[in-house]
Amino acid sequence: MQLVLGLMIPFLGTTLGSAMVFFMRKEMNGKIEKLLLGFAAGVMIAASVWSLLIPAIDMAGEQNQVAWIPAAVGFLGGMGFLLVLDSLIPHLHLESAKPEGIESNLKKTTMLVLAVTLHNIPEGMSVGVTFAGALIGDTGITMAGAFALALGIAIQNFPEGAIISMPLRGEGASRLHSFVYGALSGIVEPVGAVITLCLARQIVPALPYLLAFAAGAMIYVVVEELIPESQTEEHSNVGTIGVAIGFVIMMILDVALG
Numbered sequence: 001m002q003l004v005l006g007l008m009i010p011f012l013g014t015t016l017g018s019a020m021v022f023f024m025r026k027e028m029n030g031k032i033e034k035l036l037l038g039f040a041a042g043v044m045i046a047a048s049v050w051s052l053l054i055p056a057i058d059m060a061g062e063q064n065q066v067a068w069i070p071a072a073v074g075f076l077g078g079m080g081f082l083l084v085l086d087s088l089i090p091h092l093h094l095e096s097a098k099p100e101g102i103e104s105n106l107k108k109t110t111m112l113v114l115a116v117t118l119h120n121i122p123e124g125m126s127v128g129v130t131f132a133g134a135l136i137g138d139t140g141i142t143m144a145g146a147f148a149l150a151l152g153i154a155i156q157n158f159p160e161g162a163i164i165s166m167p168l169r170g171e172g173a174s175r176l177h178s179f180v181y182g183a184l185s186g187i188v189e190p191v192g193a194v195i196t197l198c199l200a201r202q203i204v205p206a207l208p209y210l211l212a213f214a215a216g217a218m219i220y221v222v223v224e225e226l227i228p229e230s231q232t233e234e235h236s237n238v239g240t241i242g243v244a245i246g247f248v249i250m251m252i253l254d255v256a257l258g
Contacts, residue, residue, distance in 0.1 A: 002143075006131055006150050007193045010123060013154030014186030017161025021169050021178045024162070031238050036159035037230035038242025043156040044123075044218045044226070045243070046250035051149040052126055052215035055133065056208040058140045063205060070208035077209070078216025082122065086224065091115035109168050109181065116164045116185040119225055122217030123153050124192025129210045131193070132200035136207070148257035152250040157186060 053071055061067040090104040092111035099111050106114075130149050133141035165182030169175060200210050230239025 003131060003135070006143075006147055007127060007190050007197070009147075009150040010127055010153040010157050010189045010193075011186045013157030014120075014161040014189070015183045017158040017163075018165040018179045018182030018186075020162040021165040021175050021182070024166060030233075031235050033163060034230045034235050034239040035242040036163060037226050038239035038244075039246035040156040040160055040242075041222045041226035041230065041239075042243040042246025042248070043152050043250040044222050044246075046247045046254065047126060047149055047152055048215035048218045048222075050251060050254040051130055051145065051152075052211045052218075055130075055141050056211035056215070059133070059211070060208040062138075062140070063208070065208070071212045074209040074212025075216035075219075078122065078213040078218075079220045080216075081213070082118075082217045082220040082224075085118060085121070086220075089114055089118055091118055109171055109173055112164060112167060112171075113181045113185045115225075116160065116182075117188050119221035120157075120186055120188045121192050122214055122221060123157070124189035125196045125210075126214035126218060127153060127189065128193030128196030129200050129207065129214050132197045133207055133211070135197075136201065136204055144257045145254065148253040152253050153189075155249070156246060157189075161186065 053075070056071045056074060057067045060070040086100065088101055090099055090101040090106055090111055091114040092099045104111075127146070127150050130141055130146040131143075134143040134146040161182045164185055165178040168178040168181055173181065196210065196214070200207050227239070227243070230236070230242065
């Protein structure tokens with residue numbers, strides 16, 4: 001039960017954020033949107049370092065591997081994996097008028113949802129692999145640390161859910177449909193978490209690589225999407241402040257609870 005709760009926490013954050021479409025009548029204020037995008041970036045950067053890369057390096061050393069090799073190989077693998085998905089899956093970022101990925105006839109709302117779904121994949125992977133490390137034991141990852149990561153991602157998923165549901169409402173979708181689309185964009189997280197959890201428990205020596213892989217995938221999303229969107233046009237300094245706040249909160253969660 002504890003494990004199920006931990007895996008579902010990030011999805012709950014997305015769902016609650018998407019529900020804001022029922023309470024907010026107007027489009028989201030530009031400053032607030034940039035602050036939230038920066039906040040999400042800060043959380044993901046801190047989680048990648050404290051919850052994923054550092055444990056990967058420590059674990060590799062304990063397994064008598066060259067400590068930096070799994071971290072480097074896994075990190076680059078995660079970056080490459082998201083690069084391939086980003087090139088193949090048709091999607092549309094919030095501040096962009098031109099779709100990315102292969103050409104398709106999908107609706108704009110569908111491609112907006114796919115963009116969020118795409119960057120939720122590494123978040124699900126990171127939660128799954130940290131819970132795997134906590135369950136296996138002797139990995140340096142505690143159950144409290146795994147919950148801290150899940151909670152941190154849920155916190156940044158809350159504004160993320162609102163960021164996707166509110167523009168959908170602005171595109172003409174009903175409040176209910178906007179909520180459902182926003183919530184469904186996060187369903188990939190528990191699914192990805194379960195798949196990664198099962199894989200990691202079966203291949204314990206590969207756990208450092210999987211931790212670093214998830215970190216690389218998360219950093220790809222930060223560099224490719226979150227930071228650029230938080231820095232476009234006016235009020236870019238607000239996005240920078242959001243990064244600082246998100247980073248510090250995630251760092252405190254990981255150090256205090258991990």
